[in-house]
Amino acid sequence: MEITLQVNGRPRTVDVDPRMSLLDLLRERLGLIGAKKGCDHGQCGACTVLIDGRRALSCLALGVAVDGSEVTTVEGLADGDELHPLQAAFIEHDAFQCGYCTPGQLCSAAGMLGEPGPSAVTEDLLVDPGLTPEEIRERMSGNLCRCGAYVNIVTAISEVAR
Amino acid sequence: MKPFDYTRAASAAQAVREYAPGTMYLGGGTNLVDLMRLGVAEPDRLVDVSRLPLDTIESVRDRVRVGAAVRNTDLAVDPMIRARYPMLARAVLTGASGQVRNVATVAGNLLQRTRCAYFQDVTRPCNKRRPGSGCPAIAGDHTNLAIFGASEACVATHPSDMAVALAALEAEVHVTGPGGDRIIPMPGLHRLPGEEPERDTVLEPGDLITAVELPPPPTGATVYRKVRERASFAFALVSIAAVLDVGEDGVVAGCRIALGGVAHAPWRAERAEQALIGGPATGEAFLRAAEAELEQAGPLPRNAYKVPLTRNLIVSTLEGLAS
Numbered sequence: 001m002e003i004t005l006q007v008n009g010r011p012r013t014v015d016v017d018p019r020m021s022l023l024d025l026l027r028e029r030l031g032l033i034g035a036k037k038g039c040d041h042g043q044c045g046a047c048t049v050l051i052d053g054r055r056a057l058s059c060l061a062l063g064v065a066v067d068g069s070e071v072t073t074v075e076g077l078a079d080g081d082e083l084h085p086l087q088a089a090f091i092e093h094d095a096f097q098c099g100y101c102t103p104g105q106l107c108s109a110a111g112m113l114g115e116p117g118p119s120a121v122t123e124d125l126l127v128d129p130g131l132t133p134e135e136i137r138e139r140m141s142g143n144l145c146r147c148g149a150y151v152n153i154v155t156a157i158s159e160v161a162r
Numbered sequence: 163m164k165p166f167d168y169t170r171a172a173s174a175a176q177a178v179r180e181y182a183p184g185t186m187y188l189g190g191g192t193n194l195v196d197l198m199r200l201g202v203a204e205p206d207r208l209v210d211v212s213r214l215p216l217d218t219i220e221s222v223r224d225r226v227r228v229g230a231a232v233r234n235t236d237l238a239v240d241p242m243i244r245a246r247y248p249m250l251a252r253a254v255l256t257g258a259s260g261q262v263r264n265v266a267t268v269a270g271n272l273l274q275r276t277r278c279a280y281f282q283d284v285t286r287p288c289n290k291r292r293p294g295s296g297c298p299a300i301a302g303d304h305t306n307l308a309i310f311g312a313s314e315a316c317v318a319t320h321p322s323d324m325a326v327a328l329a330a331l332e333a334e335v336h337v338t339g340p341g342g343d344r345i346i347p348m349p350g351l352h353r354l355p356g357e358e359p360e361r362d363t364v365l366e367p368g369d370l371i372t373a374v375e376l377p378p379p380p381t382g383a384t385v386y387r388k389v390r391e392r393a394s395f396a397f398a399l400v401s402i403a404a405v406l407d408v409g410e411d412g413v414v415a416g417c418r419i420a421l422g423g424v425a426h427a428p429w430r431a432e433r434a435e436q437a438l439i440g441g442p443a444t445g446e447a448f449l450r451a452a453e454a455e456l457e458q459a460g461p462l463p464r465n466a467y468k469v470p471l472t473r474n475l476i477v478s479t480l481e482g483l484a485s
Contacts, residue, residue: 096198118255
């Protein structure tokens with residue numbers, strides 16, 4: 001089936017089998033290998049991208065089902081040579097070791113910063129909380145880091161959230 | 163993954179017309195796509211209903227109607243839901259991760275399948291996946307599985323948090339299908355496994371959930387609490403959605419308790435509710451009520467921990483609501 005996506009600001013038309021995930025489409029058909037295949041079951045967050053501005057797991061999205069959407073991958077976060085503030089903060093605060101989960105962490109954090117409302121750890125559901133470290137940890141719980149760089153990831157995101 | 167045809171429906175009526183045996187409806191796909199990759203679900207055809215115009219949350223007189231395609235995130239952060247049904251917002255927020263909630267739909271949340279490891283492993287027998295093949299969980303690893311209402315065929319649990327809150331709120335599930343439209347009151351959507359564990363719900367082939375309607379909020383204090391193995395992004399070992407209305411005389415005027423993680427369906431603790439209504443709102447009464455409910459528990463060796471866990475969760479939750 002032929003589908004068209006707006007990927008990192010560019011229209012891309014591809015002919016895909018209905019079985020192909022958005023993750024495989026990005027990596028194998030469009031050469032965008034930033035989004036990583038960690039678990040391929042929606043449990044690790046390494047494949048996180050933004051679909052129509054919202055963070056989502058590209059391994060659980062069928063390409064055909066997101067036809068017509070805008071997709072932003074980690075390759076699309078920077079503005080030319082100007083790093084996205086989250087990318088700069090991750091470098092500044094040493095928020096990774098092996099780096100495999102980092103594209104997913106960055107896309108997830110970028111989406112998370114634009115998500116209003118309470119989280120599971122917010123005391124008063126009626127008041128939008130500030131992004132305290134506790135709130136960031138809860139909101140980023142869908143992104144695992146097997147190196148355990150969580151402390152610095154939270155610090156980096158906190159700096160940008162300020 | 164087995165090959166399948168894909169089509170996108172423009173209306174609920176069209177989706178139902180497109181239905182044929184072997185067809186499955188696709189919502190956000192956060193569970194179904196995974197099950198297809200695992201070989202657990204093998205549809206011939208997907209009819210995508212995720213973009214149907216069923217994505218609004220509307221106030222209708224004193225009730226609230228939530229469209230079936232509303233994403234979990236949008237339900238949880240809706241100002242009306244947060245203000246009038248905080249238990250529901252809280253339950254949704256404790257489920258899955260931000261990425262999953264952004265995509266998963268209300269109907270898909272209700273219709274997600276059990277996370278029993280044997281169900282998800284096509285190399286193992288499972289009566290839910292392959293009727294008649296047996297249930298290795300009963301003699302094997304049932305650590306996270308059911309203590310209420312299980313059968314010799316199946317001890318799976320339903321994984322949804324949202325469904326537990328909807329069971330306590332006594333929401334209505336609106337369904338359309340080849341047999342026409344109908345309304346299913348919660349917790350009646352999900353069924354106990356009995357001899358047919360392959361059937362999670364009372365839905366008939368081709369039925370499509372179109373909305374969930376919330377009646378006026380119950381009188382009294384409400385809460386949703388979830389006990390799990392890690393602080394976030396994990397299914398419940400046991401969860402509770404509770405409503406407690408205590409009069410000025412200290413007598414319990416109303417009580418609703420729905421439990422998650424303990425059965426094939428959200429479990430309304432009716433024995434405990436009945437034991438409490440009309441009596442004192444004391445810790446002693448809460449303990450007696452919890453014990454009355456747990457008399458009908460049928461734990462297995464590795465999930466027997468859920469009996470004291472459920473008892474203590476009921477008691478501490480009600481104590482919190484009473485104070």
